[in-house]
Amino acid sequence: MSAPLSNVRPEPDQVLTDIVRYVDAFTIDSTDALTTARNCLIDTLGCGLEALSYPACTKLMGPIVPGTVVPHGAKVPGTQFQLDPVHAAFNIGCMIRWLDFNDTWLAAEWGHPSDNLGGILAVADWLSRTRVAAGKSPLTMRTVLEGMIKAHEIQGVLALENSFNRVGLDHVVLVKVATTAVVSKMLGLTFDETINAVSLAWVDGQSLRTYRHSPNTGSRKSWAAGDATSRGVRLALMAQKGEMGYPSVLTAKVWGFYDVLFKGQPFKFQRPYGTYVMENVLFKISFPAEFHAQTAVECALILHPLVKDRLNDIEKVVITTHESAIRIIDKKGPLNNPADRDHCIQYMSAVGLITGNLTAADYEDVVAHDPRIDVLRDKMVCVEKEEYSRDYHDPEKRSIANAIQIFFKDGSHTQNVEVEYPIGHRRRRAEGIPHLEQKFRTNLARRFPVRQQQAILALALDQKRLEQTPVNEFVDLFVI
Numbered sequence: 001m002s003a004p005l006s007n008v009r010p011e012p013d014q015v016l017t018d019i020v021r022y023v024d025a026f027t028i029d030s031t032d033a034l035t036t037a038r039n040c041l042i043d044t045l046g047c048g049l050e051a052l053s054y055p056a057c058t059k060l061m062g063p064i065v066p067g068t069v070v071p072h073g074a075k076v077p078g079t080q081f082q083l084d085p086v087h088a089a090f091n092i093g094c095m096i097r098w099l100d101f102n103d104t105w106l107a108a109e110w111g112h113p114s115d116n117l118g119g120i121l122a123v124a125d126w127l128s129r130t131r132v133a134a135g136k137s138p139l140t141m142r143t144v145l146e147g148m149i150k151a152h153e154i155q156g157v158l159a160l161e162n163s164f165n166r167v168g169l170d171h172v173v174l175v176k177v178a179t180t181a182v183v184s185k186m187l188g189l190t191f192d193e194t195i196n197a198v199s200l201a202w203v204d205g206q207s208l209r210t211y212r213h214s215p216n217t218g219s220r221k222s223w224a225a226g227d228a229t230s231r232g233v234r235l236a237l238m239a240q241k242g243e244m245g246y247p248s249v250l251t252a253k254v255w256g257f258y259d260v261l262f263k264g265q266p267f268k269f270q271r272p273y274g275t276y277v278m279e280n281v282l283f284k285i286s287f288p289a290e291f292h293a294q295t296a297v298e299c300a301l302i303l304h305p306l307v308k309d310r311l312n313d314i315e316k317v318v319i320t321t322h323e324s325a326i327r328i329i330d331k332k333g334p335l336n337n338p339a340d341r342d343h344c345i346q347y348m349s350a351v352g353l354i355t356g357n358l359t360a361a362d363y364e365d366v367v368a369h370d371p372r373i374d375v376l377r378d379k380m381v382c383v384e385k386e387e388y389s390r391d392y393h394d395p396e397k398r399s400i401a402n403a404i405q406i407f408f409k410d411g412s413h414t415q416n417v418e419v420e421y422p423i424g425h426r427r428r429r430a431e432g433i434p435h436l437e438q439k440f441r442t443n444l445a446r447r448f449p450v451r452q453q454q455a456i457l458a459l460a461l462d463q464k465r466l467e468q469t470p471v472n473e474f475v476d477l478f479v480i
Contacts, residue, residue: 093118
């Protein structure tokens with residue numbers, strides 16, 4: 001007979017302890033991280049405002065029971081909704097992720113750390129309005145920025161060496177864990193209560209990636225992060241009420257996360273938690289495209305003037321790329337919906353070559369029915385360049401390189417156009433930030449009258465003033 005398992009309750013797993021110590025005690029003093037967090041904030045909210053133009057997104061928003069208004073609840077930017085913090089987190093998370101246009105982190109696992117803003121902003125706004133109603137001081141936007149930095153760091157550092165997609169799990173598990181930890185701190189939970197909350201996030205059922213891949217690619221990928229960040233808020237609130245945790249949730253034999261869902265392998269770590277991820281995060285500035293294809297679309301736009309009048313003369317298009325892109329977005333055959341199309345490197349590159357642009361509207365049926373797109377897709381082949389794959393994982397480079405070369409039926413060809421770093425990369429920050437701010441201005445104009453746009457811009461572009469602004473006053477600027 002095998003020996004019985006010990007029923008002695010263990011100390012919390014080291015991974016849990018490290019996360020909670022970081023959110024509890026780490027001091028943010030990086031000017032670069034805080035400035036990038038402000039840029040991330042405006043870009044993320046802008047992405048959400050653009051998504052409000054799409055009924056497929058807005059149909060999922062609002063209170064669960066129509067007409068419900070929560071006194072002192074969190075307000076959803078760009079709308080008139082005022083909701084409980086859990087569902088407000090879903091609403092905000094859903095709108096900012098819908099168009100696949102917010103920031104990105106690429107490593108062994110990829111994801112979008114600004115997805116955590118759904119939970120962070122909802123809780124900060126709700127707490128602020130509740131405090132004001134009780135005659136107390138609200139939280140300031142500095143708290144939101146610091147929460148964003150820490151959520152980015154937790155999600156990103158866990159992603160550096162640990163591939164959840166290779167075991168079939170979606171990266172939103174990291175959104176749930178990061179949101180839970182950061183929101184627990186905002187709620188004032190004790191160290192032990194935050195351990196409990198984070199353990200609950202790991203013990204939860206985790207999302208399968210099947211909604212991101214053929215043949216099941218679908219719109220859940222656009223609201224999965226909203227679901228995860230709202231769940232993080234819910235679990236933190238449960239822990240605040242004294243709900244117990246599970247200290248060996250990761251390491252427990254047979255029943256723990258590692259054995260059940262991670263092939264028995266413990267997590268690996270490349271670096272301690274700090275401010276690295278926010279400082280190096282990737283912004284999607286020019287195109288609402290899955291990030292592994294961002295540089296491919298840049299290549300396509302460079303080539304557009306050379307091929308726009310010779311589309312029928314094209315014999316072959318070679319896309320040279322990295323392993324992750326081939327595994328995720330190299331697709332042949334029918335594309336069934338917008339979620340399918342914005343995860344197809346051939347579709348995105350074809351639209352760029354044909355039109356010289358790529359917008360969120362280009363994934364809709366009215367554009368996708370253009371026969372030239374599928375004709376060109378059929379002529380495309382993706383090949384891996386090992387150097388691109390190595391540089392993708394190199395912490396000193398973190399490139400996302402692609403190249404496109406077009407071959408014509410008469411034997412001629414274009415140059416092999418290569419872009420290693422997208423405009424949203426840290427190495428192109430000086431070039432990219434003016435475009436990021438213009439993207440925000442464009443998105444504000446989609447939703448608000450001129451005077452309201454100007455008030456938001458005056459505050460959002462002033463680092464010192466923004467940090468000192470009460471959260472509820474900032475959010476009120478976005479009420480339509």
